[in-house]
Amino acid sequence: MLVTRLADIGASDRDVHAPTFRSRRLLLAQDGMGFSFHDTILYAGSVTPMWYRNHLEAVYCIDGEGELEETETGVIHQITPGTLYALDKHDRHELRAKTDLRMICVFNPPLWGGEVHEEDGSYPLLGAPPTRPTHDRNAKSVVTGGNGRNRKGPKD
Ligand code: 9YT
Numbered sequence: 680m681l682v683t684r685l686a687d688i689g690a691s692d693r694d695v696h697a698p699t700f701r702s703r704r705l706l707l708a709q710d711g712m713g714f715s716f717h718d719t720i721l722y723a724g725s726v727t728p729m730w731y732r733n734h735l736e737a738v739y740c741i742d743g744e745g746e747l748e749e750t751e752t753g754v755i756h757q758i759t760p761g762t763l764y765a766l767d768k769h770d771r772h773e774l775r776a777k778t779d780l781r782m783i784c785v786f787n788p789p790l791w792g793g794e795v796h797e798e799d800g801s802y803p804l805l806g807a808p809p810t811r812p813t814h815d816r817n818a819k820s821v822v823t824g825g826n827g828r829n830r831k832g833p834k835d
Contacts, residue, residue, distance in 0.1 A: 682715075688703050692793035695699070695795060699726070704790065706811065708789035708805075708806070712785045713787065713788075714785050714788075714789050715785070715786045716784075721727040722776060723776055723777065723778045725806060727776075728771075730771075730800040733804040734790075737766075739762070740761065741760055742760055742779070743781055746777065747764060748773045749772055750773060751831055760776070783833060790805075803825045
């Protein structure tokens with residue numbers, strides 16, 4: 680079992696600052712879950728165009744208010760706590776935060792950490808996620824400070 684806490688994520692590649700958002704990455708590829716799990720704050724008044732060509736992403740709003748525009752069609756969705764959207768077609772989109780927006784984001788394949796948006800609003804694909812046995816009863820629990828201790832990187 681892995682146990683990690685937001686409060687323990689220190690300055691590391693798990694805490695990414697971008698011009699329009701801050702993303703704290705609680706689970707990354709090297710954690711072996713097959714997805715990454717982020718707690719992201721998009722800043723009030725910000726506009727973020729995105730296009731995750733290489734990833735599928737599900738996003739669940741837990742705080743704040745905003746607007747999501749599907750770039751292809753111009754369709755606009757209101758984003759409020761309890762709203763989830765899933766980019767199942769690698770959809771181009773733009774997120775406009777009316778207030779600070781707190782979003783829980785899940786990426787498949789998982790990010791490795793440190794990724795920032797490329798010019799087209801995508802994240803690069805850095806490598807295949809590691810696999811781990813799903814029924815290893817002898818595996819030890821891991822409690823991590825969240826800043827990379829106890830965790831393996833893509834080159835390990
Ligand atoms: C929905 C959203 O917050 N997108 C931008 C950030 C991205 N989800 C991330 O890196 O956590």
